[in-house]
Amino acid sequence: MDDPLILIVVLLVSAVSITGLVLLNRRLGGWTPARLDGVDAAARRLGDDVIGFEPGEGVLAADAGAALIEERGGKRLGLVLARGDRCVTRALRPEEIIAITREGATLTLHLADFTLPRIVTTLEDEPTAARWADRATRFTTQTRADHAEPA
């Protein structure tokens, strides 16, 4: 690829091919956006992805696109997210949660995670969101206090 002209042609053809392939993929279809079939399904998914995670109580987002699941013993907070036609999971430790905010039934988790810095999820109703915001906040503060070194 020493000839600049060949180089430009290769790059242009590649760009056109990429666009064409993605459009063809969209046109053909055949994938289904991921949705969680319930808290149990989300817990199973976490168990598959995070070996040793012991799911406790959980809550599902109103659109079934996310779930929060406490770990028994309270060491980690499980998170399952539908992304495209797949699910992504995290077993969050307290130090990985920067802040939790709530507006009505919508919870926002600010994470120390380069690829998922901010998770916004709407729960079924406001009281459920308030309860889980409290639980998540308690999880971060209590466990941080447990981990704090004595003065």
Next chain:
Amino acid sequence: MPNLPDPILLAIPVFVALIIAEMIYARATGRAQFEPGDTAASLMMGFGNTVSGIVLGFVAIGWFVFLERFAIFEIGYAWWAFVLAFVLDDFVYYWAHRFAHTVRWWWADHVVHHSSQHYNLSTALRQPWLSPLTLKFIFFGSWLVLIGFPPAMVAFVGALNLVYQFWIHTEVVKTLPAPIEAVMNTPSHHRVHHATNPRYLDRNYAGVFIVWDKMFGTFEPERADEPCRYGIVKNLGTNNPWVISMHEWWGIIKDVRSAKSPSEVLGYWLGPPGWSPDGSRDSSKIIKARWAALQAAGAGEDEARSGDERAQGVPAE
């Protein structure tokens, strides 16, 4: 010196045609899966890899031109030299690939290729953007040139190796005849390599010949009772090419900044992916050990249960 063609350049139209064929076959049979966001990300990573190869490739070319004068033999371009170079290059590829999974500095580059939760021909093109800057070519690319194979021949057989690896990124081909599965890297063997199931983690590093894995104890066959789950231990959840490219590099920078001693710096930089001073993070070794312990505990419970059933006179199935 013969004017060797660029196999990758010649193969690009074939790559595109095969991806189209796999997409249509996937839609018709459901035996493969594509999702546009993931496909776009994989293809953009491949495009960026080509561009970065052009922009940064001079670093590697300069190194090999410099190195050639220290070659032990002058092998030349005989046909047997091509065959020998191809086999030896694949042997070196096995080790380079193994180190790319076990040293975080190189994993930060190679993780890009594993970051898709899909496994189709577009995944083969999901390649990193910063490879020349990791200097892997110095550690692993120098051997054949030092022996005396011409750098152009080494580049040629290396490109052939990569072209071979394109077609094994598919779920469409289940298994091939046993003699081929025994010697060659196949879609089945490479699916295992891309899987995150603990049993499959860090297995099947081969490029073309699977025999290296069998020789060095890293071979794992695909099992019908354990379907592959593709991706990485901590899947990204984004199709943003920039984030895909940079996430592990950023992780290294963050960890090194938080290190409390030079040994911690070394651990975060050159230790295995997932290494942490207190072992609180999940490296492959830790995940595999935890999984093995759970399997053993599960087997123990099953044995105890069947013992109880035998004692109570329950007929065995």
